[in-house]
Amino acid sequence: MGNVSMLVVCVAVIFSLVSVSQTAPVSQTCEELLKPIEMKTTDLLNGNWYKIASLNTQIGARTMVKLLMKNMWSQISPMPLPNMLSNTFYMKAWDGSCASYNFNMTLEDNKLKWTYIGPMTSSFLSTCPDCILLLTIFTIHGRFHTAMDLYSRRREITAGELLHFKTQADCRNLSSVIVIQSTTEHCPVTAESIPNLEENLKKMVYIMEREDVNLVSVSQMAPVSHTCEELLKPLEMKTIDPLIGNWHVLASSNNQPGVRTLHKLGMDSLWSKFSPGPLPNTLTDTLHMRSRHGPCFSFNISMTLEDNKLKWTNVVPSTSIFLPTCPDCLLIQSFTTVHGTIYTSLALGSRRKEVTVHELLAFNAQVECLNLPRPIFIKSKTEYCPVTTEQNLEMEDSYRKMIDSSADGFVMAAFRVTDYLIEKAECFGLI
Numbered sequence: 001m002g003n004v005s006m007l008v009v010c011v012a013v014i015f016s017l018v019s020v021s022q023t024a025p026v027s028q029t030c031e032e033l034l035k036p037i038e039m040k041t042t043d044l045l046n047g048n049w050y051k052i053a054s055l056n057t058q059i060g061a062r063t064m065v066k067l068l069m070k071n072m073w074s075q076i077s078p079m080p081l082p083n084m085l086s087n088t089f090y091m092k093a094w095d096g097s098c099a100s101y102n103f104n105m106t107l108e109d110n111k112l113k114w115t116y117i118g119p120m121t122s123s124f125l126s127t128c129p130d131c132i133l134l135l136t137i138f139t140i141h142g143r144f145h146t147a148m149d150l151y152s153r154r155r156e157i158t159a160g161e162l163l164h165f166k167t168q169a170d171c172r173n174l175s176s177v178i179v180i181q182s183t184t185e186h187c188p189v190t191a192e193s194i195p196n197l198e199e200n201l202k203k204m205v206y207i208m209e210r211e212d213v214n215l216v217s218v219s220q221m222a223p224v225s226h227t228c229e230e231l232l233k234p235l236e237m238k239t240i241d242p243l244i245g246n247w248h249v250l251a252s253s254n255n256q257p258g259v260r261t262l263h264k265l266g267m268d269s270l271w272s273k274f275s276p277g278p279l280p281n282t283l284t285d286t287l288h289m290r291s292r293h294g295p296c297f298s299f300n301i302s303m304t305l306e307d308n309k310l311k312w313t314n315v316v317p318s319t320s321i322f323l324p325t326c327p328d329c330l331l332i333q334s335f336t337t338v339h340g341t342i343y344t345s346l347a348l349g350s351r352r353k354e355v356t357v358h359e360l361l362a363f364n365a366q367v368e369c370l371n372l373p374r375p376i377f378i379k380s381k382t383e384y385c386p387v388t389t390e391q392n393l394e395m396e397d398s399y400r401k402m403i404d405s406s407a408d409g410f411v412m413a414a415f416r417v418t419d420y421l422i423e424k425a426e427c428f429g430l431i
């Protein structure tokens with residue numbers, strides 16, 4: 001697939017296209033707002049369109065767009081046959097990589113028809129000037145889904161125009177509009193095209209619809225509406241009492257090379273038992289980890305709470321602060337010094353074994369505010385390790401060896417490569 005990021009493929013599950021009409025005040029009734037408009041000829045559709053906002057009820061679609069896609073634009077051109085159009089879309093993935101994909105569409109009976117994963121039929125709804133709004137109803141694996149996609153000749157539309165679209169979504173009882181970062185730089189027309197996109201997407205859709213990945217991918221929910229300042233404001237933690245007990249580790253992000261690789265290849269589940277330590281304001285964190293191959297092991301880390309911060313030395317010195325999070329959750333931002341470099345991590349724990357998609361999105365927003373790598377969502381495929389799990393006393397020693405070896409530039413580079421590959425494979429649902 002050459003230079004084209006697999007990720008881009010991954011991102012492309014969802015899209016559609018395109019309507020031109022006059023702006024309507026939001027005071028219209030739902031019936032008026034959802035009334036299809038006429039589109040007799042392809043003339044108004046030709047040219048370039050920036051994707052402004054969308055929603056899609058397909059499982060996983062929201063997560064994909066939200067976490068992976070930066071922006072997208074479409075180039076529509078006439079074909080020799082009347083009422084046939086060629087559509088090439090250019091998509092920029094979260095990591096800046098670009099890709100394009102081309103397919104044909106026909107305009108028939110005021111509706112646009114094309115095939116993408118399955119047969120799609122879109123009608124046009126009223127929208128802003130220089131905009132098109134497509135309402136697409138489609139079936140995948142016997143389930144009905146709805147997508148609404150707003151495109152514009154402009155990179156940016158007014159707040160009123162966006163509100164109009166959101167009202168239309170509300171009228172269909174769909175509230176989770178995603179606004180695309182359409183003012184950021186778009187991909188050039190030279191972006192490499194993705195071969196076999198549809199085939200890969202079919203696989204992807206199959207994976208996304210499996211139960212075990214649904215955790216992060218239910219479609220309906222409200223956007224996170226807090227500022228980074230609010231999301232990153234440290235919490236007070238005067239005593240160890242709120243920390244005592246069991247925490248399931250559900251998501252994390254870490255910029256230390258190798259951590260993604262270890263998590264993804266080495267670990268199936270993780271939970272922490274915090275118990276009071278021998279001295280006031282000290283804790284023992286007993287980590288229970290199930291490895292990817294099945295066996296469980298645990299190990300202790302001694303910690304001290306001081307000045308609203310948790311400190312420990314498990315080979316390398318670390319300091320943590322607590323950030324705002326969901327009820328029954330614990331969000332820890334840690335700073336770890338390895339060979340003179342300070343790495344940051346964010347780990348989300350909960351008393352619950354699962355958190356809601358909205359809670360995960362809030363976590364993701366915090367990861368974005370800190371400019372940390374895409375999070376790893378940890379969802380055990382098996383049981384969590386029992387509390388009776390045997391201690392692995394060599395754990396600290398193994399960790400020390402890993403830290404020592406990472407002083408070597410080659411090992412560090414190798415870790416960066418495996419982290420990168422794993423991130424791509426994760427996106428494909430391969431691991």
Ligand SMILES: *[C@@H]1O[C@H](CO)[C@@H](O)[C@H](O)[C@H]1NC(C)=O
Binds near residue numbers: 104
């Ligand atoms: C689009 O239609 C044209 C003309 O029928 C055909 O040559 C071309 O292969 C089609 N493109 C795709 C991507 O199917």
Ligand SMILES: *[C@@H]1O[C@H](CO)[C@@H](O)[C@H](O)[C@H]1NC(C)=O
Binds near residue numbers: 171172173
């Ligand atoms: C939206 O929900 C309301 C109330 O539940 C219902 O009356 C209406 O028919 C729904 N509209 C659509 C388009 O599903």
Ligand SMILES: *[C@@H]1O[C@H](CO)[C@@H](O)[C@H](O)[C@H]1NC(C)=O
Binds near residue numbers: 275276284300
């Ligand atoms: C680990 O900590 C727990 C809880 O404080 C304690 O019961 C256990 O003995 C410790 N294990 C080791 C090997 O220190």
